[in-house]
Amino acid sequence: MTALLEARGLCKEYGQVQALAGADFEVRAGEVVALIGDNGAGKSTLVRALSGSEPPDSGTIRFNGEPVEISSPTVAQALGIETVFQDLALAPHLDPVQNMFLGREMMRPGVLGRLGFMDVTRMRERSRRAFDDLGATVGDLGGPVGSMSGGQRQGIAVARAAAWASKVIFLDEPTAALGVVQTAHVLDLIRRVSAGGIGVVFISHSMPHVMEVSDRIQVMRRGRRVATFRTSETTMEELVGAMTGAFQQEQGQQQGEA
Amino acid sequence: MATTTGGGTNTVITDASRGQRLRRLQALQILVLLAVTMTVFGIARPDTFLTVFNIRGIVQNTSIYAVLGVGMTFVIITGGIDLSIGSVLVFSGVVAAKTMDAMGGQGWGTALAGAAVACCCGLGWGLFNGFMIAKAKVPALVVTLGTLSAALGFAQIITKGLDLRSAPQVLVSKVGFGNVVWQIPTLSVIAAVVVVVGIVLLHRTRFGLYTYAVGSNAEAGRRVGLDVDLHLIKVYALAGLLAGFAGILNLAFFQSTTIGGQSNTPLNVIAGVAIGGTSLFGGVGSVFGTVVGLFIPIVLQNGFVQTNVQPFWQQVVVGAVLIAVVYVDQKRRTAAQRGKSPRFSFLKGRTR
Ligand SMILES: Nc1ncnc2c1ncn2[C@@H]1O[C@H](COP(=O)(O)OP(=O)(O)OP(=O)(O)O)[C@@H](O)[C@H]1O
Ligand SMILES: [Mg+2]
Numbered sequence: 001m002t003a004l005l006e007a008r009g010l011c012k013e014y015g016q017v018q019a020l021a022g023a024d025f026e027v028r029a030g031e032v033v034a035l036i037g038d039n040g041a042g043k044s045t046l047v048r049a050l051s052g053s054e055p056p057d058s059g060t061i062r063f064n065g066e067p068v069e070i071s072s073p074t075v076a077q078a079l080g081i082e083t084v085f086q087d088l089a090l091a092p093h094l095d096p097v098q099n100m101f102l103g104r105e106m107m108r109p110g111v112l113g114r115l116g117f118m119d120v121t122r123m124r125e126r127s128r129r130a131f132d133d134l135g136a137t138v139g140d141l142g143g144p145v146g147s148m149s150g151g152q153r154q155g156i157a158v159a160r161a162a163a164w165a166s167k168v169i170f171l172d173e174p175t176a177a178l179g180v181v182q183t184a185h186v187l188d189l190i191r192r193v194s195a196g197g198i199g200v201v202f203i204s205h206s207m208p209h210v211m212e213v214s215d216r217i218q219v220m221r222r223g224r225r226v227a228t229f230r231t232s233e234t235t236m237e238e239l240v241g242a243m244t245g246a247f248q249q250e251q252g253q254q255q256g257e258a
Numbered sequence: 259m260a261t262t263t264g265g266g267t268n269t270v271i272t273d274a275s276r277g278q279r280l281r282r283l284q285a286l287q288i289l290v291l292l293a294v295t296m297t298v299f300g301i302a303r304p305d306t307f308l309t310v311f312n313i314r315g316i317v318q319n320t321s322i323y324a325v326l327g328v329g330m331t332f333v334i335i336t337g338g339i340d341l342s343i344g345s346v347l348v349f350s351g352v353v354a355a356k357t358m359d360a361m362g363g364q365g366w367g368t369a370l371a372g373a374a375v376a377c378c379c380g381l382g383w384g385l386f387n388g389f390m391i392a393k394a395k396v397p398a399l400v401v402t403l404g405t406l407s408a409a410l411g412f413a414q415i416i417t418k419g420l421d422l423r424s425a426p427q428v429l430v431s432k433v434g435f436g437n438v439v440w441q442i443p444t445l446s447v448i449a450a451v452v453v454v455v456g457i458v459l460l461h462r463t464r465f466g467l468y469t470y471a472v473g474s475n476a477e478a479g480r481r482v483g484l485d486v487d488l489h490l491i492k493v494y495a496l497a498g499l500l501a502g503f504a505g506i507l508n509l510a511f512f513q514s515t516t517i518g519g520q521s522n523t524p525l526n527v528i529a530g531v532a533i534g535g536t537s538l539f540g541g542v543g544s545v546f547g548t549v550v551g552l553f554i555p556i557v558l559q560n561g562f563v564q565t566n567v568q569p570f571w572q573q574v575v576v577g578a579v580l581i582a583v584v585y586v587d588q589k590r591r592t593a594a595q596r597g598k599s600p601r602f603s604f605l606k607g608r609t610r
Contacts, residue, residue, distance in 0.1 A: 053481045074483040089481045091474035093541035094467075102471055103482035105464050116463035146474075 002065050004029045004199045005050065005081070005168050010059035012045055019045040020056060021223035027168060027199040032190055034210040035203045037220035038243055043203050044086050046220070047170045051083040052076035080167030084174050088157040092146025096138050096156045097127040099145055100163065130163040131155070135185040150177035158186055168199045175204060187213045207236050219243055285535055285547045292553055299561035307564055314441045320556045321449035322511065325504045326527045327548040328456035329497030334531050336493050337473040337540025338398040342387060343501040344523030345409035350379040350505030351515045352413045355422040364427035372429070376506040377499055383409055384498015388491035413517055422515045434510035445511060452500065456545040469493060473540030522573070526555050529580040537587050
C-alpha cells in the first residue's frame with residue numbers, strides 16, 4: 001500500500017538551528033503513526049511543514065503518490081489535512097463555536113449569506129455534536145476560550161481537527177493537559193478516526209499512550225527520522241534507545257552529521 | 259455556570275454566555291458613568307443643562323465623533339491604532355470643498371459629488387495605511403503618525419493654510435443644521451445609521467468575526483487559512499472611508515474645513531473607544547460601548563462650560579480617564595493570565 005502522505009528529505013532552518021535536517025515521514029490511510037523524540041527533535045516543526053503553516057526550505061511532499069506543495073494552511077485544508085498544534089492555535093477571545101468554524105463559517109442561505117451573515121444556530125448545533133462526540137467538557141459554548149482550562153481548550157482544538165479532517169490528522173501532544181478521563185477519550189477518538197480510514201499522526205511524550213494506540217512508531221532525533229518500528233514488534237527500551245541516539249536504524253543518511 | 263457530572267464524560271453546555279454577559283456589564287458601567295455625569299451637571303444647572311436644546315447640542319456634537327468612532331473601534335479590536343483620522347477628515351473636507359467650488363451650484367448634485375469625493379479621499383488614505391501596516395509591516399502607530407502629518411500637510415498645501423468656507427447651501431441648511439423631525443438633527447440620524455450598520459457588521463457578520471479573530475490571535479487565524487493581511491487592509495480602509503465621510507459632515511456642520519481644529523480628534527476618539535470597553539490590546543470591544551464612551555468627553559466639555567469650570571479641564575479629565583481605563587484593562591488581562599492552568603502555561607513556554 002502506498003503512503004497517503006509522504007515526505008522526503010525535509011529541511012528547515014531557523015537562523016543557526018537546523019530544526020529539520022532531511023526528515024522523512026509517511027502515514028498511510030487508516031493507520032495511527034506515533035511520532036516520538038526528545039524535546040527539540042523537530043516534531044512540531046515537521047507538523048508545521050506538513051500542515052502548510054511553515055513550509056519547509058527544501059524536500060519533497062507527496063499526497064496519494066502525487067507531488068504537492070503545501071504552501072499554505074488553505075492548501076492543507078483542501079487536501080483534508082487537519083492539525084492540532086502544540087500551542088493549540090485558538091483565538092482566546094472567541095468562543096468555542098467561533099473557533100470551531102473560524103475560516104469555514106456556515107453562512108445563511110440566500111442574500112443574507114452573501115452579505116456576510118452567518119448561520120450561528122447551525123454552527124452551534126454542529127459544534128455541540130462534535131464536542132459531545134469527544135466527550136469534551138467545554139463548559140460554556142458562548143464564553144471566550146481564553147477563560148477556559150488548558151484541558152478544555154485542548155478538547156476544543158482536538159474536536160475542531162477531528163470534525164474537519166477527511167484524510168490526515170496531526171495531533172501534536174493532544175493529551176498533554178488532559179485529565180485521565182479526557183485522555184482516554186482522545187485515545188478512543190484516535191482509534192475511531194483511523195477506523196474511518198483517516199491517517200492519524202500522534203505526537204506524545206507518553207510511551208504507554210504511544211504503545212497503546214499506535215500501529216507504527218517513527219522516532220525523530222536532531223531534525224531527522226532515525227527509526228521506524230511496528231508497535232507490536234518493539235519495546236520501550238528500544239524506543240528510548242532510538243530517541244537518545246544509542247540505537248540507529250536508518251544508517252543511510254548519516255553523512256550529514258558532524 | 260454549567261456543572262459537570264459523571265466524571266467529565268458528559269458534555270454540559272450552557273447557552274447563556276458568561277463572556278457576553280461580562281461584556282454587557284462593562285457597557286452598562288459606562289452607561290451608568292455617563293448617567294451620573296449628566297445627573298451631576300443637571301443638578302448644578304437644572305435650568306440649562308437638561309434642556310432639549312442642550313441635549314440636542316450634545317448629541318449633534320457627538321455625531322461626527324461617532325462616525326469616526328465606528329472605524330476606530332474596528333481598528334482597535336484588531337489590536338491596531340489609527341492616529342490619522344483627524345487629518346484624513348480635514349484632507350477629505352478640503353478636496354471635497356475644492357471640488358464643489360469648481361462644480362459651482364448649491365444643490366444636492368454638488369453636495370453628493372462632494373460627499374463621494376470625500377469618501378474616496380478617506381478610502382485612499384485608509385488603503386495606504388492598511389497596506390503599509392499589513393504588507394510592509396510598519397507598526398500602525400508609526401504609519402498613522404506619518405499619515406497624520408502628511409494628510410494635514412497636503413490639506414495645508416492645497417489651501418495655502420487658509421480654511422475654505424464654501425459649502426453648498428443644501429449641505430449646510432439640511433445636513434449641517436437641519437432636523438429630520440422635531441429636534442432630531444439630520445447629522446445625528448446619519449451618524450446613527452452609520453453606528454447601526456457598524457454594530458451589525460461587527461457583531462453579526464463574518465467580517466466582524468474576522469476582526470475579532472485577527473486581534474485575538476492573528477497566528478491562529480493564519481493557521482485556519484484567514485488572509486490576515488487582507489483583512490487588516492480592509493479594516494484600515496473602512497476607518498479611512500469613515501474619516502472621509504466625516505469630512506463632508508464636518509464641512510456641513512462647521513461650514514469650514516477646520517484645518518487647525520482637529521488635532522485633538524484622534525485622542526478624543528481613541529479615548530471614547532477605550533472608555534467604551536474596547537481593549538487597546540485587541541480582541542475585545544463593541545461599537546455601542548464606543549458611542550457611549552464618546553459622549554463622555556462631549557458631556558464634560560458642555561457641562562464644564564455651563565458650570566463655569568474652565569473647559570480645558572475636559573482634556574485633563576479625558577486623559578486621566580483614558581489612562582485609568584487602560585490600567586484596569588491591563589490588570590484584568592494579567593489576572594486572566596494568572597488564572598490559566600499552570601500545566602498549560604508550561605506547555606506554552608515550551609512551544610517555539
Ligand atoms: N520559530 C522558531 N524559531 C527558532 N527556532 C525554532 C522555531 N521553531 C522551532 N525551533 C527550533 O527547532 C528545533 C525543533 O523544535 P520543535 O518544536 O520542532 O521540537 P519538538 O520535537 O516539537 O519538541 P517538543 O517535544 O519540545 O515539542 C528546536 O531546536 C527549536 O528551538
Ligand atoms: Mg513540539
